[in-house]
Amino acid sequence: MANNQQISINDLSFTYRHDSKTVLHDISVSAPLNSIIGIIGNHNAGKTTLCRLLAGIIPNMMSGQLSGDIHIGNLSPTHDWSALNRQTGFVLQDPASQLSGLADTVADEIAFDLLNHGVAEAEIQRRVADVAAQLQLTAQLQQSPNSLSGGQLQRLAIATAIVTEPTLLILDNPTSEMDPQGRRAFFEWLRRIKNTTILLVSNEIDDLCEIADRLWLLADGELVSQGTPLEVINQLKSEWQIGTPKIYQLAKLMDWSLGADLFPVNINQLRGCLHDRDSN
Numbered sequence: 001m002a003n004n005q006q007i008s009i010n011d012l013s014f015t016y017r018h019d020s021k022t023v024l025h026d027i028s029v030s031a032p033l034n035s036i037i038g039i040i041g042n043h044n045a046g047k048t049t050l051c052r053l054l055a056g057i058i059p060n061m062m063s064g065q066l067s068g069d070i071h072i073g074n075l076s077p078t079h080d081w082s083a084l085n086r087q088t089g090f091v092l093q094d095p096a097s098q099l100s101g102l103a104d105t106v107a108d109e110i111a112f113d114l115l116n117h118g119v120a121e122a123e124i125q126r127r128v129a130d131v132a133a134q135l136q137l138t139a140q141l142q143q144s145p146n147s148l149s150g151g152q153l154q155r156l157a158i159a160t161a162i163v164t165e166p167t168l169l170i171l172d173n174p175t176s177e178m179d180p181q182g183r184r185a186f187f188e189w190l191r192r193i194k195n196t197t198i199l200l201v202s203n204e205i206d207d208l209c210e211i212a213d214r215l216w217l218l219a220d221g222e223l224v225s226q227g228t229p230l231e232v233i234n235q236l237k238s239e240w241q242i243g244t245p246k247i248y249q250l251a252k253l254m255d256w257s258l259g260a261d262l263f264p265v266n267i268n269q270l271r272g273c274l275h276d277r278d279s280n
């Protein structure tokens with residue numbers, strides 16, 4: 001019986017159709033709903049494949065050999081796809097490929113799903129303006145999506161995913177095209193979202209350690225580590241090829257530990273660690 005307060009994955013394995021290589025091997029992990037989960041791993045570790053499974057794209061749109069199961073609350077992406085789909089926002093690695101291609105303006109693109117769902121015009125206008133403001137796209141609302149930069153396109157893809165007010169947000173490398181300022185704004189925005197389960201694939205380990213409640217670390221299709229960012233970063237093995245946050249590097253260099261041989265991975269932990277040293 002699924003725990004309706006958890007996202008849980010049990011013995012999940014997957015091989016793409018027409019392929020002999022198993023991409024995900026026996027993954028079992030869980031996390032509370034409404035938390036932010038950072039998914040990290042080396043190149044081809046299976047992060048995108050895991051996102052596709054969590055979103056139900058596999059097996060509903062892409063097929064292969066699948067065993068084990070996933071539950072998001074009491075819904076399974078395999079068996080309850082349409083119900084789950086209504087609650088899910090998914091941002092693909094390539095933002096342009098998820099836009100409708102039919103909208104003349106950024107505003108129409110953001111409104112696209114709402115129109116399909118029959119939402120009233122005044123409510124559409126309110127939500128489009130609100131989401132555009134959150135993602136700093138207000139000035140671009142009357143522009144063509146084709147005129148946007150890579151970072152703006154990623155923000156548009158995120159806007160289209162959140163305008164339906166999903167309770168599950170799956171973001172596959174959403175900042176890869178953003179400049180440092182855009183990336184910072186994105187992570188600050190993400191931190192403010194409430195009552196949403198967020199699964200975020202990212203290489204931005206410093207930012208992830210600031211906002212994620214938990215990290216899931218994949219290496220060559222296996223879940224090799226999971227826990228809080230503090231736990232995962234302090235147990236990294238070099239063969240997993242994951243960079244460490246700058247705060248952790250500095251703390252190690254200066255021997256500023258939190259005790260028990262744990263070094264801080266984010267600014268709050270660093271502050272706590274320095275405060276404890278000062279008061280001793």
Ligand SMILES: Nc1ncnc2c1ncn2[C@@H]1O[C@H](COP(=O)(O)OP(=O)(O)OP(=O)(O)O)[C@@H](O)[C@H]1O
Nearest residue numbers: 016017019023041042043044045046047048049050
């Ligand atoms: N549609 C597909 N059909 C067949 N094989 C695929 C497909 N998509 C991905 N793969 C293979 O699955 C493996 C894992 O790919 P995936 O994209 O899930 O990894 P990733 O960790 O997201 O990689 P990256 O960090 O490079 O984005 C790779 O060997 C890839 O070639």
